[in-house]
Amino acid sequence: MHALLTGPIFYLSSGVCIIGMVVRLYLYFKGLSWQLDRVAYKQYPVMGFKGAVRSIYKWLIPYGTYGWRSQPVMAAAFFGFHLGVVLIPLFLIGHNVFMAEKLGFSLFTISACTADILAWVAVASLFFLILRRLVLAEVRIMTDRKDWGVLLISMAPFMTGMLARYGVGDYSFWINAHILTGEIVLLAIPFTKLSHVFLFFASRAQLGMDFGIKRGGLKGTKMAW
Amino acid sequence: MPEGTLCNKKPVDTAQGITTLLADQSGKTYYQEMKSLEIDSDLLWKTIQNTCKSRIRTWLEICAHCGMCADSCFLYLANDRDPKQVPAYKIQSTLGEIIKKKGKVDNAFMLHAMEVAWAQCTCCNRCGTYCPHGIDTGIMFGYLRGLLYQQGFVPWEMKIGAGMHRVYQAQMDISSEDYIDTFEWMVEEYEDEYPGLTVPVDVEDADIMYTVNAREAKHYPEDLAEAAILFHIAGEKWTVPTKGWELTSLAMFAGDWAACKIQVQSVYDAMERLKPKRMIGTECGHAHRATVVEGPYWAGLKSGRPPVESIHYIEWLAEALRSGKLKIDPAKRIKEKCTLQDSCNYVRNHGLRDTAREILSYIVEPGYFIDMDPNRQHNFCCGGGGGFNGIGYFRKQRNVGLKVKRDQILATGATLVIAPCHNCWDAIRDLEEEYEIGIRWSFLKPLIIEMLEIPEHLKPVEEE
Ligand code: SF4
Ligand code: SF4
Ligand code: SF4
Numbered sequence: 001m002h003a004l005l006t007g008p009i010f011y012l013s014s015g016v017c018i019i020g021m022v023v024r025l026y027l028y029f030k031g032l033s034w035q036l037d038r039v040a041y042k043q044y045p046v047m048g049f050k051g052a053v054r055s056i057y058k059w060l061i062p063y064g065t066y067g068w069r070s071q072p073v074m075a076a077a078f079f080g081f082h083l084g085v086v087l088i089p090l091f092l093i094g095h096n097v098f099m100a101e102k103l104g105f106s107l108f109t110i111s112a113c114t115a116d117i118l119a120w121v122a123v124a125s126l127f128f129l130i131l132r133r134l135v136l137a138e139v140r141i142m143t144d145r146k147d148w149g150v151l152l153i154s155m156a157p158f159m160t161g162m163l164a165r166y167g168v169g170d171y172s173f174w175i176n177a178h179i180l181t182g183e184i185v186l187l188a189i190p191f192t193k194l195s196h197v198f199l200f201f202a203s204r205a206q207l208g209m210d211f212g213i214k215r216g217g218l219k220g221t222k223m224a225w
Numbered sequence: 226m227p228e229g230t231l232c233n234k235k236p237v238d239t240a241q242g243i244t245t246l247l248a249d250q251s252g253k254t255y256y257q258e259m260k261s262l263e264i265d266s267d268l269l270w271k272t273i274q275n276t277c278k279s280r281i282r283t284w285l286e287i288c289a290h291c292g293m294c295a296d297s298c299f300l301y302l303a304n305d306r307d308p309k310q311v312p313a314y315k316i317q318s319t320l321g322e323i324i325k326k327k328g329k330v331d332n333a334f335m336l337h338a339m340e341v342a343w344a345q346c347t348c349c350n351r352c353g354t355y356c357p358h359g360i361d362t363g364i365m366f367g368y369l370r371g372l373l374y375q376q377g378f379v380p381w382e383m384k385i386g387a388g389m390h391r392v393y394q395a396q397m398d399i400s401s402e403d404y405i406d407t408f409e410w411m412v413e414e415y416e417d418e419y420p421g422l423t424v425p426v427d428v429e430d431a432d433i434m435y436t437v438n439a440r441e442a443k444h445y446p447e448d449l450a451e452a453a454i455l456f457h458i459a460g461e462k463w464t465v466p467t468k469g470w471e472l473t474s475l476a477m478f479a480g481d482w483a484a485c486k487i488q489v490q491s492v493y494d495a496m497e498r499l500k501p502k503r504m505i506g507t508e509c510g511h512a513h514r515a516t517v518v519e520g521p522y523w524a525g526l527k528s529g530r531p532p533v534e535s536i537h538y539i540e541w542l543a544e545a546l547r548s549g550k551l552k553i554d555p556a557k558r559i560k561e562k563c564t565l566q567d568s569c570n571y572v573r574n575h576g577l578r579d580t581a582r583e584i585l586s587y588i589v590e591p592g593y594f595i596d597m598d599p600n601r602q603h604n605f606c607c608g609g610g611g612g613f614n615g616i617g618y619f620r621k622q623r624n625v626g627l628k629v630k631r632d633q634i635l636a637t638g639a640t641l642v643i644a645p646c647h648n649c650w651d652a653i654r655d656l657e658e659e660y661e662i663g664i665r666w667s668f669l670k671p672l673i674i675e676m677l678e679i680p681e682h683l684k685p686v687e688e689e
């Protein structure tokens with residue numbers, strides 16, 4: 001079982017994830033139309049690029065935009081959650097050892113202690129986000145099964161990983177469950193709302209180009225959206 | 226009855242058609258007929274497939290349903306935080322549903338979608354700037370309006386307005402002759418006060434080609450005279466075209482893209498014909514957006530810009546005051562608590578966030594200007610944008626929507642609201658009528674004329 005999960009299924013899910021992301025990003029940008037979107041993308045590549053970078057960069061900084069500052073608590077939970085779910089999978093030592101073995105390369109790693117802190121912050125933030133979804137009328141009205149599904153899929157490897165990490169019960173069971181759920185995430189990324197992990201950049205870049213070119217950018221006004 | 230005689234899928238493009246529609250008081254029959262208007266689902270779905278590309282589809286797909294856009298919408302706030310007014314909910318439950326159902330929606334759904342598209346969103350684009358994903362719901366509502374218009378589900382006034390642009394290339398039934406006559410007549414009225422005041426018609430190679438809002442010709446002709454006076458005193462070489470003088474676009478509010486093109490093309494043709502150095506439009510927000518910001522795309526101009534450089538009236542005013550072409554008598558500056566309505570259409574959506582403030586620095590005595598909170602690109606819609614002001618059918622909803630602006634103004638303590646935008650100006654007038662908070666409101670032109678220092682050579686000669 002372990003061999004299967006760390007062998008063919010791993011390669012398959014990583015492959016589907018990466019190819020899926022590349023194809024979807026390509027289709028996204030191919031589907032932009034200067035006349036339908038009413039943005040002269042190609043005429044002002046420099047302004048467009050600057051606008052896109054500004055829009056992405058500012059929104060990635062905690063409290064970097066008026067929007068984040070206007071909702072400080074939500075912003076804290078948002079960053080608390082996303083820092084954990086992005087940094088831990090990519091930079092945990094264990095993951096990088098695994099990657100070096102399977103893919104022949106590894107990334108920068110974070111210490112086990114940092115990873116623990118990030119993990120607990122993410123869990124606390126997640127708890128807040130779930131509560132928010134259950135309690136706030138303006139969020140509840142839109143929440144559908146897919147939203148819960150995505151939350152579940154993305155939290156499963158997290159939870160199983162924590163259980164393995166803290167040695168609750170049978171380690172090898174949790175680690176297999178962890179790998180399996182992790183692979184489910186990889187498979188889900190291109191096809192579900194989890195696509196936001198890469199389409200976020202596409203969507204922000206588009207709006208950044210819109211404001212960078214058409215809506216004020218050419219007038220020299222820099223607005224972070 | 227699938228297609229009504231008044232309410233149907235056909236745009237109005239004859240004077241007779243407009244007259245017939247107008248004869249139907251408040252659109253009573255029109256809305257009655259709409260209740261049995263059939264949907265052409267195939268056409269709807271085909272249109273979506275051809276025009277709804279990756280930008281909007283991705284927006285709809287990745288929306289996290291997080292509700293962070295809720296507080297940014299003035300209509301959500303004005304309606305006591307009704308969750309049905311959350312921007313993402315409004316668009317997902319209308320455009321999102323149409324796409325999910327591949328265009329197979331029924332009459333009741335379309336009636337509801339029409340109400341959401343015109344009475345629950347003014348396309349002010351504020352929510353788009355608060356969404357972490359950069360989802361601009363206002364743009365999607367603009368798109369939805371186009372789909373609804375195509376199916377005949379459009380408020381009566383909007384259908385008429387779009388028809389006006391098709392027939393008269395103006396939002397009202399004003400012919401070129403009427404327009405020029407009105408302008409000339411108004412200028413004559415002021416000739417004694419301002420000797421040499423004229424309205425240069427169809428002059429080629431002028432520095433400025435001036436365009437207006439047809440309402441000025443019909444209802445506020447003094448505005449035309451004021452524009453002439455200010456250009457005259459500033460010593461500008463300006464002109465007005467006999468054709469292509471209308472800056473506004475109710476067609477944009479209606480979602481009638483073909484009419485949008487006809488309208489802006491008439492202005493661009495005037496630019497090509499008269500070859501002015503610049504085009505300057507009157508104090509109107511949506512009109513600037515339509516002709517200067519969006520228009521080039523409707524007209525198929527790849528540069529994304531009108532044929533000649535086009536600026537908003539406040540840009541010209543700021544420049545004239547800065548360069549000393551217009552001089553203010555400091556003793557006559559405004560000494561009354563005043564505030565400014567930032568128009569979404571050229572502030573949030575065209576970056577002119579400091580221009581009006583520069584003008585105010587010349588014309589308001591220091592200490593008397595109080596900004597609204599929030600302001601500049603974060604300002605709330607006046608409450609009547611996107612055509613909302615003009616739709617009788619949704620008047621109640623519009624009046625509720627005015628509450629946010631009312632409270633913003635009240636918080637400043639100002640008694641004068643400066644509104645360099647026709648729509649905002651209307652909304653603030655209606656707000657005072659509805660809620661009586663004791664304010665007056667004004668465009669910039671009349672305020673500035675009152676405090677100008679007139680150069681000696683332009684003053685009337687005193688009779689002995
Ligand atoms: S539009 Fe943006 S802010 Fe609003 S719910 Fe969707 S993702 Fe959240
Ligand atoms: S564009 Fe403006 S009115 Fe429309 S939903 Fe967004 S904030 Fe509300
Ligand atoms: S009327 Fe004025 S404030 Fe309202 S949407 Fe239009 S520009 Fe904005």
